[in-house]
Amino acid sequence: MVKKKYEKPVIKKLQMGFMNKFGRGYLSHIRQAIDGVSIDKLVEMYGSPQFVFSEKRLRQNYRRLYNSFSNRYPNVQFGWSYKTNYLNAICAILHKEGEVAEVVSEFEYEKARNLGVPGHKIIFNGPFKTISSLKRALEEGAIINIDHFEEIQDIERLAQSLNKKVKVGIRINMDTGIVPQWSRFGFNLESGQALDAVKRIAYGKRLVLNGLHCHIGTFILEPKAYSLEIEKMVNFAYQIEDDFGFKIEYLDIGGGFPSKNRLKGIYLPPEVIIPSGEDFAEAICDTLLRCLRPNDFPKLILETGRAIVDEAGYLITTVHAIKRMPDGLRAYVVDAGVNLLFTSFWYKFNIEIDREVQGIPEPSIIYGPLCMNIDVVEESINLPPLPRGTRLIISPVGAYNVTQWMQFINYRPAVSLITIEGKIELIREPETLDDILGKEKLPQKLQLNLED
Ligand SMILES: *Cc1c(COP(=O)(O)O)cnc(C)c1O
DSSP states (O other), X not given: OOOOOOOOOOOOXXXXXXXXXXXXXXXXXXXXXXXXXXXXXXXXXHOSSEEXXXXXXXXXXXXXXXXXXXXTOSOEEEEEEGGGOOOHXXXXXXXXXXXXXXXXXXXXXXXXHHXXXXXXXXXXXXXOOXXXXXXXXXXXXXXXXXXXXXXXXXXHHHHHHHTSOEEEEEXXXXXXXXXXXXXXXXXXXXXXXXXXXXXXXHHHOSEEEEEEEOOOOSSOOOHHHHHHHHHHHHHHHHHHHHHHXXXXXXXXXXXXXXXXXXXXXXXXXXHHXXXXXXXXXXXXXXXXXXXXXXXXXXXXXXXXXXXXXXXXXXXXXXXXXXXXXXTXXXXXXXXXXXXXXXXXXXXXXXXXXXXXXXSOOXXXXXXXXSSSTTOEEEEEEXXXXXXXXXXXXXXSOOSSHHHHOOOBSBOOOEEEEEOTTSOEEEEXXXXXXXXXXXXXXXXXXXXXXXXX
16 A cells, blocks of 8 residues: 655634535545556647547446346347437447437438448437438438427428338427426427327328337436336327327337436535436336236337446546635636536536645635636635646546537647557547638638738
């Protein structure tokens, strides 16, 4: 065991509301490597800031969750939610694990096809599907979940022009006790709108309804909400089968499982309040098996996003400056801002440092590099006096950040992957001026000639 350095005893006033030296010690928050690759090495190769993904963790998370379902139910398929993270390398790993693609726009559809995912392995969701994307999806045999009545009409017209009867699913929304209720997507169940959609499809005679889709929300902490969802879906499926003669071949229950991240304002650690994948799987599969008729095993589809990728992602950032604020708070300016950390609005991340630092921890604030007052990466964290150059490792940041990040004031940084074999692969190059100028056009009359 490494002997800890001697620290002089001190008397220090306790500040309410902050963690303090006598609570959780900061020394447990040192991280010098990710999956055995040193932070120094990563920065030396691809700079700071840098997003780093762990292939090992990604595969582990997927397998753990998939197995908790497939051990309990015989017909399970996961669909990778592209919007959660659509970097090719991340999608490819999950496709190799067996996930199909779940896309919600023409862009995402094209991205999946470009990566090599065949149409019949794409689930096409979302409230805005262009006619051209619907046409392509129909031709290529994608699974389409209809969002609204206009889309029923769009698809009927396309089915007519393609002269074929096409299978479709519908998205429904319902009360599962989750507030706010997500009722803007699909057809509402309780009001009878979902039934109207089924009637409309049946009367149209051009489409064959074969699936139901529902996505009740995100970061759901209540397995019971899913039990309720699946129960209502199964009952509705049988109502459709009995009254309209359609066979519901899949029940797609969407995503929404939480990652082990800490929501702002919730002080219990994630390990305490966040149910495990097993808890969700048990609630869902028990209810499913209880509600299904004998020998009927429709495909159970899950579109879990954040629970699979969040913990596989880290952001390395570097202390650039140290300030003392007028109220006495110590402040740091680091090289990664909230434009790279969209989820910082909801999460209080783990922040680890890459070295042991001598000195008394005190409440500190971490600012990003943007010239914007809102650029606060962490409002309050107890840190020893970090010298310039200290690396901070922020996690979990694998979900939604590398899709919702925006180019603003600075270039977006490199994204690397540590493979199972321990190799460092660059999976997205850092941006350069050309990436941004490539799309700009300067009208002839505005060409500058300020030199003379
Ligand atoms: C965003 C989304 C998901 C993934 O949600 P998570 O909360 O990240 O699991 C799945 N399905 C649909 C339709 C979505 O819009």
